[in-house]
Amino acid sequence: MRKLLAKFLFASALTATAAACGHTPPTKTFVKVDQVSLGKVVVYRNGVAYYERRATVSGGKLTVSVPRDRVDDFLKSLTVVDAKTQQPLPVSFPRQQSESGAFLDMTLDVPMAKNPGETADVLLTYVTEAPVWKPSYRIAVGRNGKVMIEGWAIVDNTSGEDWKDVTVGVGSSSAMSFRYDLWSVRTVQRETLQADAQFAVAPPTAVSPYGGAGQGQAPTMVAELGDEEIRRPPGHPDNLDETKVPEAAEREASMDEELAAMGADDYYDPAPTAATGSTARGGGGGKGGGRATAAKPRSAPRVAKVDPRAAEKDMRRARVGDGDRKIATIAPEIIKHKNNVVIEGYGDASEPGSEQRALDRANIVRNQLIDAGVPPAQVRVVNRGVVPGAKAGVRMISEAPRPEDMAQNNNGKQPDAAAAPVGESHFQSAMPMTVAKGTSVMVSMVRAETEGEEVYLVDNESERGNERFAFNAVRLKNPTEYTLETGPVTVYGKDRYIGEGLTEPIPPSANVVVPYALDRMVVIDRDDVSEHQVSKLVTLQRGVLTAEVQQIKRKKLTLTSRLHKETKVYIRHTATKGWITLEAPEHYWRIGDAHLYEIVLKAGESKVVEFAEATPMNRTLDLGSPTTLEMMKIFVQSPHPTPELKKQLEGLLTIHREVIDTADKITSLRERAVEYRQRMDELQDQIISLKKVKSAASLQKNLTDKMKDISNRVQQTTIDIVDNQEKLMLAKVRFQDQLAEMTLPDVAANLAVKP
Numbered sequence: 001m002r003k004l005l006a007k008f009l010f011a012s013a014l015t016a017t018a019a020a021c022g023h024t025p026p027t028k029t030f031v032k033v034d035q036v037s038l039g040k041v042v043v044y045r046n047g048v049a050y051y052e053r054r055a056t057v058s059g060g061k062l063t064v065s066v067p068r069d070r071v072d073d074f075l076k077s078l079t080v081v082d083a084k085t086q087q088p089l090p091v092s093f094p095r096q097q098s099e100s101g102a103f104l105d106m107t108l109d110v111p112m113a114k115n116p117g118e119t120a121d122v123l124l125t126y127v128t129e130a131p132v133w134k135p136s137y138r139i140a141v142g143r144n145g146k147v148m149i150e151g152w153a154i155v156d157n158t159s160g161e162d163w164k165d166v167t168v169g170v171g172s173s174s175a176m177s178f179r180y181d182l183w184s185v186r187t188v189q190r191e192t193l194q195a196d197a198q199f200a201v202a203p204p205t206a207v208s209p210y211g212g213a214g215q216g217q218a219p220t221m222v223a224e225l226g227d228e229e230i231r232r233p234p235g236h237p238d239n240l241d242e243t244k245v246p247e248a249a250e251r252e253a254s255m256d257e258e259l260a261a262m263g264a265d266d267y268y269d270p271a272p273t274a275a276t277g278s279t280a281r282g283g284g285g286g287k288g289g290g291r292a293t294a295a296k297p298r299s300a301p302r303v304a305k306v307d308p309r310a311a312e313k314d315m316r317r318a319r320v321g322d323g324d325r326k327i328a329t330i331a332p333e334i335i336k337h338k339n340n341v342v343i344e345g346y347g348d349a350s351e352p353g354s355e356q357r358a359l360d361r362a363n364i365v366r367n368q369l370i371d372a373g374v375p376p377a378q379v380r381v382v383n384r385g386v387v388p389g390a391k392a393g394v395r396m397i398s399e400a401p402r403p404e405d406m407a408q409n410n411n412g413k414q415p416d417a418a419a420a421p422v423g424e425s426h427f428q429s430a431m432p433m434t435v436a437k438g439t440s441v442m443v444s445m446v447r448a449e450t451e452g453e454e455v456y457l458v459d460n461e462s463e464r465g466n467e468r469f470a471f472n473a474v475r476l477k478n479p480t481e482y483t484l485e486t487g488p489v490t491v492y493g494k495d496r497y498i499g500e501g502l503t504e505p506i507p508p509s510a511n512v513v514v515p516y517a518l519d520r521m522v523v524i525d526r527d528d529v530s531e532h533q534v535s536k537l538v539t540l541q542r543g544v545l546t547a548e549v550q551q552i553k554r555k556k557l558t559l560t561s562r563l564h565k566e567t568k569v570y571i572r573h574t575a576t577k578g579w580i581t582l583e584a585p586e587h588y589w590r591i592g593d594a595h596l597y598e599i600v601l602k603a604g605e606s607k608v609v610e611f612a613e614a615t616p617m618n619r620t621l622d623l624g625s626p627t628t629l630e631m632m633k634i635f636v637q638s639p640h641p642t643p644e645l646k647k648q649l650e651g652l653l654t655i656h657r658e659v660i661d662t663a664d665k666i667t668s669l670r671e672r673a674v675e676y677r678q679r680m681d682e683l684q685d686q687i688i689s690l691k692k693v694k695s696a697a698s699l700q701k702n703l704t705d706k707m708k709d710i711s712n713r714v715q716q717t718t719i720d721i722v723d724n725q726e727k728l729m730l731a732k733v734r735f736q737d738q739l740a741e742m743t744l745p746d747v748a749a750n751l752a753v754k755p
């Protein structure tokens with residue numbers, strides 16, 4: 001470790017020399033105080049520096065020359081006190097100074113030093129503009145859970161003044177800094193009034209419904225989607241592609257017509273007729289009995305019927321595709337600019353339940369934006385109902401900043417309340433330093449041994465993260481009582497350089513994981529899935545259910561170690577605003593708005609780590625939809641429904657299972673009947689061909705017997721289809737009856753309230 005520290009010092013000296021020999025920054029004018037030198041300089045990270053001067057005054061006056069470009073900062077921050085009595089001293093400056101001069105002269109009155117031979121010690125402090133200091137760190141990885149950290153602050157003297165024997169310090173905090181004009185003379189324009197004057201009074205500024213009043217920003221239209229452009233999700237009553245149980249009767253009726261055409265008229269009496277030489281078709285009795293009729297000529301190949309609604313559906317799908325493209329374009333912009341968006345839902349007076357439908361449209365679009373990655377906290381819904389002149393659909397409005405957001409606004413960005421704290425830092429040189437104008441100096445901030453170790457970091461979220469492999473990283477604890485600012489980190493290990501990284505702010509006594517290399521020894525396989533689970537039933541009317549649905553997104557990471565030793569892995573995972581964490585590893589640290597979850601991998605081990613997050617959504621669902629009923633199965637097994645509601649849902653699901661099973665059985669019987677018909681057609685062709693061969697009488701008889709057997713099977717299959725159709729019809733009636741009697745005892749009122 002000593003050898004490594006020696007290399008540290010050598011590297012630091014080289015760095016300091018490089019800083020001194022590098023490009024010379026431009027110098028500026030500085031505050032001059034009767035040739036009084038500086039005693040202390042502290043440079044901050046917000047663009048200013050604190051200066052402290054101590055002067056011995058005789059004659060009762062002290063002249064200060066302030067550069068004109070720094071006078072406002074100087075007047076804003078100046079403090080002048082008697083060093084002994086701590087009494088403030090007055091400062092005066094004439095207004096008639098030349099406007100073209102580079103300096104403004106100010107005079108400090110020091111009453112304690114007016115008489116001949118009297119002196120007074122004056123302490124003068126002020127803040128003016130200065131370049132920010134830059135931190136840099138060196139980390140040496142040791143053994144037994146220890147690392148050595150060195151931190152340096154690079155300070156640039158561009159003041160135009162030599163700092164001789166000055167205590168140099170650096171600091172940072174959450175303190176704000178700004179410019180403010182204190183030099184200019186201000187006058188107030190006053191109105192001249194007359195007794196007979198009449199004035200027009202302007203109205204107050206209009207109050208926007210978004211973002212509070214007085215912002216001076218009108219809501220901006222982001223996009224508009226017509227009703228026909230909104231894609232209804234699976235389970236919705238208006239979904240274009242999903243089969244729904246209540247509509248099955250119509251499909252069954254059309255299929256029944258086809259079945260009737262192949263029913264009693266579609267099994268064969270294989271006795272050939274003299275007129276045609278073909279078999280006769282019979283009915284009723286089964287084994288060749290019944291009335292004989294002339295055989296129908298073999299049907300021509302069936303021509304597929306054109307559904308008259310197909311063209312309309314294709315057009316609707318095209319319009320829905322237009323809406324999908326709008327959402328796909330808007331969502332990345334919302335995420336990028338972190339805009340808040342209001343989704344207004346509109347209804348049509350001619351449609352039943354227009355108020356509820358308007359809210360439903362807005363909720364659907366909100367859910368689509370969330371699915372596209374927009375944080376739920378950035379999207380809210382407003383139900384506009386029926387508005388004269390507005391068509392059914394939605395409007396997306398960019399929400400103006402609210403007063404509380406404006407108060408937190410910093411350089412146009414809205415800081416996250418949970419972001420890493422800025423903290424407070426203060427480091428200064430242990431002894432006075434001399435820093436010539438136009439040069440830089442390195443001030444030691446920290447040099448200490450602290451807790452730390454080599455680890456791996458999984459980061460597939462950051463801009464420069466990696467989806468496939470984990471980064472080599474070093475974990476360490478800040479050994480100081482101050483925050484260590486963001487800066488580059490050079491990492492050494494085993495007497496050699498092993499990588500570089502960039503640290504985030506490290507609060508006092510907090511841990512940080514700094515990635516510095518990528519050796520591909522920890523492999524990551526990722527699988528993301530999304531699901532929806534009903535958490536609360538709101539209303540139920542005519543089989544249409546309004547429910548609160550939890551959208552759950554799951555991220556599964558499979559970590560595989562290629563190492564021959566046990567290693568510790570940290571997974572970076574950021575919870576999006578508006579999402580609730582349902583599942584995650586137990587041990588973690590919080591860094592800003594992200595979490596670092598700790599996982600231990602043995603040599604060659606693979607381990608699966610899962611994250612699950614949920615956000616509530618309002619959905620409109622058709623209880624007859626298979627998608628909805630599958631969601632109901634999960635809901636019944638959850639602790640959400642009351643015992644009474646659970647019993648009703650279980651009964652409904654039982655009937656639905658019967659409907660599905662019966663419908664599947666009918667489909668299977670129909671397929672079997674088609675196969676029988678095809679076999680009968682083949683046998684008929686073979687029998688006709690054998691008529692011409694006199695020696696094939698026995699074979700012809702054998703084929704005729706098979707024809708009779710298959711004819712009997714066709715008849716039985718037809719009877720089974722009819723029986724199951726009757727069973728299906730009764731099950732559907734019971735399903736609709738049970739649905740009509742179903743109540744929601746755990747919900748008292750509709751949550752869809754128009755604002």
